[in-house]
Amino acid sequence: LELVVVPPAALDAGGMNISEYATTYYNNSTVWNVSGSGTSDRFNANLVLNDTTNSTYKFVKVDNPADGNWRFYIVALDANNTSASVTISQDYKVFARCTKCHMETGANATATNLMINETGFTTGIHQNVTGEFSSTDYFQLSRVCWGCHVNYTGQNASPSHTKPAIELPVCEDCHYNSTPLNINYLNITPLQVREHQPLGDEIKTNSSIANCTICHDKSLTITPPDTNIKYPRAKNYISHYGKQRTDMWVTDANNNTITNCSYCHFDGGREFDDVFVLVNNTNITHGVDCVACHGSGRFHDAILKVPVMTEDNDACLYCHNNMSNKQILTAEFGTSAHLNVNCIDCHTPRQVFKGMVVNGESRTYNFSMPSSVTCLNATLEWGGSSILALTIHGPSSTYSGTSINISSPQSGNWNAVVQDVNGDAEFILTINVTMRHSGSTAKTCDECHVSGFDDTPLVYKHLTKQSNVPTNATCVLCHANSAYIATAMTTSHYAPTNLIDTKDCIRCHTGIVDGWGNAPDQRNHTDHYFVTGNLANGETWKLVDNYTLTLIETTLRSAMLVLEKDGVLLLRDVVTVGNEFEYEISGMEDDKTSIVNLTVDQVFTAPGHYVVDLSGYILGSHIHRETDNKECYACHDREHRTNIPDGIDYYVLKKVDDNVTLGQMPVNFKENDKKTLRTGEYWDLGENYSLYVEEVSLTKENARMLLYRNETLIEDIILSQGNSFTREEWVLDREIDVFGMTMDNVFISKTTPVIVLSNVWLIAGDQKTLDENTPVTQANTLVKYLPLDSSITVGEEPEDFHAGTIMPGVYSPDCISCHAGNGIAPIKIDIDAFREGVHLGLNRNATYTSFI
Structure with missing residues (x-):
């Protein structure tokens, strides 16, 4: 007997049935029995299973049998042997x-x-x-x-x-x-x-x-x-x-199935309301296009993302203009003081540092990285042939190069060091970051306006409990005034571009403007000193504010004293020993202000000679009667001179070792300055320089001008319209353009040819050699950071009350600016006569710290 096993895969309508199979493969044997299906089923003979090994029995084993219907056939090779059976065992766990x-x-x-x-x-x-x-x-x-x-x-x-x-x-x-x-x-x-x-x-x-x-x-x-x-x-x-959850599916613009964000993020989050850390995220109302910021996909797809903070403000305002809890009104922001600031400048750790390194020094800048920053890029840029180096220090790693890219920067405190390797240079260090929304905690006012960020206006004085001219008022108190809307974000997003003129000292300190803090009224600020001493007739005690006290005579038990101010009699009194000589004024402080309160302790009388012993309090500080701001600047701006209200320009002539030499510029035109001259007119340039217009040619559109120094001709110039002229001279061992001008226009007025000059400058007069660490200008710039051949203006009126030159009131060593010309001091001297006097050279070698 033979056992024929036909698996499901062998069934084939084009094959043979069991009868044909037996006839073909078993010598025309026609005696067969069937187990399973009928004899008419057809199959592929090459795929059947049988036993060709055993002769006394037939055994077929199939591991992991395929699903489906199997066929089992018995073929009798001997007509006398037709009795047989098949046992099928399925071994399933x-x-x-x-x-x-x-x-x-x-x-x-x-x-x-x-x-x-x-x-x-x-x-x-x-x-x-x-x-x-x-x-x-x-x-x-x-x-x-x-x-x-x-x-x-x-x-x-x-x-x-x-x-x-x-x-x-x-x-x-x-x-x-x-x-x-x-x-x-x-x-x-x-x-x-x-x-x-x-x-x-x-x-x-x-x-x-x-x-x-x-x-x-x-x-x-x-x-x-x-x-x-x-x-x-x-x-x-x-x-x-x-x-x-097909109920959460929608179709996007490309006909792809995506998750409907609003199912969970709107209308309270539905059944998912309790899985949100921030309940506001269950009812997001900002924006109308989720995929624009977050990507298009199914709920768990990798394509979905937290939007990255971008320098495109429009992308931020697109949503925040409509947010109920963090709304930024686009139109109002667009007219604010920060309209040109990028959102990422405040809401990420991005930094832009501008500075200068000289003499091999280094500058260190500190910043921090939150965990949501995915990439940090630091770039150092500078001009010229100098060589600078940049080193970035992270919490546990250090990086070097002028363009540094760091993926997944470690969170924590970082610093960047800019090193002057060879040659002085101005530089820009930019720290850019790639950061997920919602960015980092917004920068404080100080981080930009005190520490410095790009071209942000810096503030030096009138800072909240900082600097030697502090204030108790906060930045927000002043800069939120007149803003569009009063919210927690008023100053940062809606601060007006035009506040009150803060260089108007009188307005705040005397007028006490409502809503602008509680600036102290300077009239209520006086100090008194306790003194003891004796005063003889013929002598005068000089007190502050030009008050004077004089002893006229004494008797056995009394003294006659006289108090004057600026030579005007205020009080004459006879005071007995043990009594007080007192004088007060009103209208300054809330109460009367005492000028002197002195007790006559003892008197001495002799023919023609009188002495009095006095003790008590006298005025020890200036009384602020000022009603003009220039009077404030005289004492409270270290560089301002009331007799030169527009300041003085200086040119950086030389930088060597630890010193910087500046040359005065009697003329230094700004961008829009013009000078009109007629034929035959002299222009006194200052410092004994003058320019004379000899002739003007309208046909040639030029003019002939003569440049004089000390009344001696030093240049005969023919200059055409649109052209420039410069004069070089040797100054401190190098050639410098000491004079220059541009011919803007040549035309005829009603009767006389006229020329218009622009870009005029003159370097002449006094030179100043200063220690490299001397601060100058309202930006408190150290002179070592002034580029060679640059110019500065010193002593102009402060731009505002944040200027670095503002200081507590002190007497300046520059006596002349107050006591001559249009200075504020009540007592003036004849400066021309003083220049001719024997005392001109006094204190010539005195040391001083102010820029005079």
Whole structure:
């Protein structure tokens, strides 16, 4: 006898039936018995299975037999031997037919079995993970169970029904894994959950309130059964009854299926309202196009992102213009003082440092990096042939180069060091970052306006409890005035461009303008000193503010004293020993202001000679009667001179060792300055220089001009319209253009030819050699940082009350600016006569710190 086994794959309508097979392969034997199907089934003879080894019995074994219907035939080679039987043994472990016992409609299901709800499972998202789902074939359906409960390839060798519960896969084994569990036997590659999860690259959730099981337990096909359940947990329910949330799907512009963001982020978050850290995110009202900032995709797709902070303000304002909790009104911001500031300048650690290094020095800048920065780029730029070096120090790493790129920079404190390797140079150091929204804590006013950021206006004085001219008022108190709207973000987003003129000292300190802090009224600020001493007739005590006290005579028990101011008699009084000589004025402080309060302790009288001993209090500080701001500047601006209100220009002539030499510039035109001269007119340039217009030619559009120094002709110049002229001279061992001008125009007025000059400068007169660390200008610039051949203006009226030259009131060593010409001092001297006097050279070698 022969055993012929026909597997499902061998069935072939074009093949032969068993009768033809027996005739062909067994010497025309026609005696055969059939087990299984009829004899008419046709098959591919090359795919049948049989036993060619054993002679006394026939045995065919098939490991992991294919699903389907098998055929078994017995062929009798001897007509006398027609009695035989076939035994078919199927070696299945119990779990190979999981659903037969554990599906509620399974053939072996009992009330005591752990049960799976058929409706819930067969409509769930995991019902076909292996691609072998069948609603009628429970053996086929059981293979779906193998995808999680066993190693798929070992389902016939496992010693138990399933892996222990502790070994069963977790969501991440399939959905956050480049090689998902049983990957070779899965119907499709499991959806990879990259975002909206605790380990998200961009969009992270709080694992304690929003993880796989917490969220997906809200999306089940049925209400979970409460009987015959060994593990009544969310993971169990989601694995068997997890629901495909097609109700959260929408179609994008490219006809792709994406998740509808508004399902969770609008109208209170619906059933997901309790998985948000920030309740505001359950009702997002800003913007109308989520995908523009966050990308287009399904809820967990890697393409979804937290938007990156961008230098395009329009991108930020597109949403923030409509946000209820962090609204920035676009139109109003566009007219504010910060309208040209990028959002990222304040809301990220971005830094732009401008400075200069000289004489091999280095400059260090500190900044910090929050954890949400994904990239740091540092660039150092400078001009000329100098060599600079940049070193960046992180919390645990150091980087060098002039263009440094760092991915995923470590959070913490950083610093950048700019080193002058060879040659002085001005530089720009830019620290750019790539950072996820919502950026970092906004910079404070000080971080830009005190420490310095790009071209931000710097403030030096009248700072909140800082500098030697502090104020108790905050930046916001003043800069929020007249803003469009009063909110926590008023100053930063709506500060007006035009505030009150803060160089108007009188307005704040005398007028006390409402809403601008509580600036002290200088009239209420006086100091008194306790003094003891004697005064003889013929002597005068000079007190502050030009008050004087004089003894006229004494008697046996009394003294006659006289108090004057600026030579005007204020009080004459006879005071007995033990009594007081007192004088007060009103209208300054809230109460009367005492000028002197002296007790006559003792008197001495002799023919022609009188002495009095006095003790008590006298005025020790200036009384502020000023009503003009220039009077304030005289004492409170270290560079201002009331007799030169527009200041003096200086040219950087030389920088050597620790000194910088500046040359005075009697003429130094600004960009829009013009000078009109007629034929035959002299222009006194200062410092004994003059320019004379000899002749003007309209036809040639030029003019002949004569340049004189000390009345001696030094240049005969013919200059055409649109051209320039310069004169070089040797100054401090090098040639310098000491004079220059440009001919702007040549024309005829009503009767006389006229020329118009621009860009005129003259370097002449006094030179000053200063220590390199001397601060100058309202920006408190150290002279060592002034580039060679640059110019500065010193002593003009302060631009505002933040100028670096503002200081507590002191007497300046520059006596002349107050006591001559239009100076503010009440007593003036004849400066021309003084220059001719014997005392001109006094204090010539005195040291001083002011720029005079």
